[in-house]
Amino acid sequence: MDAPLPDIADLAPFRLLAPERPFAPVIFTSAHSGRLYSADLMPGVRLCPLTLRRSEDCFVDELFAAAPAHGAPLLAANFPRAFCDANREAWELDPAMFVEPLPDWVNTTSPRVGAGLGTIAKVVASGESIYAAKLEFQEAERRIATYWRPFHNTLERLIAGIKDRFGYCLLIDCHSMPSAGQGRRGSARLADFVLGDLHGTACASRVTRMVEAELSRGGNAVRRNDPYAGGYITRHYGRPADDVHVLQIEIARALYLDEARIERLPGFPAVQRQITGLIAAIALQVHDLIG
Numbered sequence: 001m002d003a004p005l006p007d008i009a010d011l012a013p014f015r016l017l018a019p020e021r022p023f024a025p026v027i028f029t030s031a032h033s034g035r036l037y038s039a040d041l042m043p044g045v046r047l048c049p050l051t052l053r054r055s056e057d058c059f060v061d062e063l064f065a066a067a068p069a070h071g072a073p074l075l076a077a078n079f080p081r082a083f084c085d086a087n088r089e090a091w092e093l094d095p096a097m098f099v100e101p102l103p104d105w106v107n108t109t110s111p112r113v114g115a116g117l118g119t120i121a122k123v124v125a126s127g128e129s130i131y132a133a134k135l136e137f138q139e140a141e142r143r144i145a146t147y148w149r150p151f152h153n154t155l156e157r158l159i160a161g162i163k164d165r166f167g168y169c170l171l172i173d174c175h176s177m178p179s180a181g182q183g184r185r186g187s188a189r190l191a192d193f194v195l196g197d198l199h200g201t202a203c204a205s206r207v208t209r210m211v212e213a214e215l216s217r218g219g220n221a222v223r224r225n226d227p228y229a230g231g232y233i234t235r236h237y238g239r240p241a242d243d244v245h246v247l248q249i250e251i252a253r254a255l256y257l258d259e260a261r262i263e264r265l266p267g268f269p270a271v272q273r274q275i276t277g278l279i280a281a282i283a284l285q286v287h288d289l290i291g
Contacts, residue, residue, distance in 0.1 A: 024071035024283035025166035031086035032057035034077040046132040057176040066276040070283040078149040087231040162218040168243035179254035192220035196230035196248035200239025203245040
């Protein structure tokens with residue numbers, strides 16, 4: 001596995017890989033592939049780095065790294081999902097995690113909080129508790145101000161800039177899914193890709209159909225909205241009536257990742273090439289799909 005960085009006091013919250021010429025009205029985001037575990041995130045953590053990393057969408061930013069070459073920016077979080085989740089509301093918090101009572105305006109009852117996966121996660125993907133003791137609320141405030149808000153401020157600026165230039169924007173929100181537990185009951189095959197458009201409300205159906213067709217041509221099993229219809233980024237930014245379309249893409253980690261060791265499989269380059277082909281197709285066709 002890639003060794004975590006032990007002490008980065010000035011960790012940049014994200015990387016913005018911008019094209020030399022932004023000729024596609026498309027943005028790609030990777031909110032869960034951050035893997036820089038700076039020292040200010042580690043106090044009180046009871047789990048080893050490898051266990052923490054199993055909550056990441058490992059290397060998804062690398063799979064979509066060709067976006068700038070096709071005229072579209074890629075916004076990728078550097079901070080780990082286990083410590084601040086950019087695909088949640090800013091204030092989805094579990095009151096049981098904190099020393100003091102939380103303010104009334106904090107969302108303590110969302111399904112994500114109930115699962116232990118709020119903005120500040122209580123557990124990792126395997127269900128193990130992250131912390132040995134309760135946190136102070138000011139720690140949540142610090143993380144949201146330092147990591148969550150800069151990521152979303154930048155995303156909002158990108159969307160506004162693309163809308164100003166082209167009149168509309170397509171956001172592709174890129175994620176990966178664990179191999180366990182993703183199959184429909186009784187299904188013979190797990191999905192290789194799941195496309196989430198909030199059941200047709202967050203993105204033009206022509207975009208979803210095109211992406212589905214491109215991926216299916218590669219021999220992949222593709223499903224829509226099951227079991228992932230879209231997270232906060234899809235819900236919050238997906239407003240087709242306002243000319244902002246969002247499609248979430250989930251990639252099965254088993255296609256490219258040794259999930260136990262957090263290492264790229266030999267098939268990683270082939271998956272990356274397929275994703276690059278998808279990026280090129282989206283950039284080429286987007287004007288006809290939603291223009």
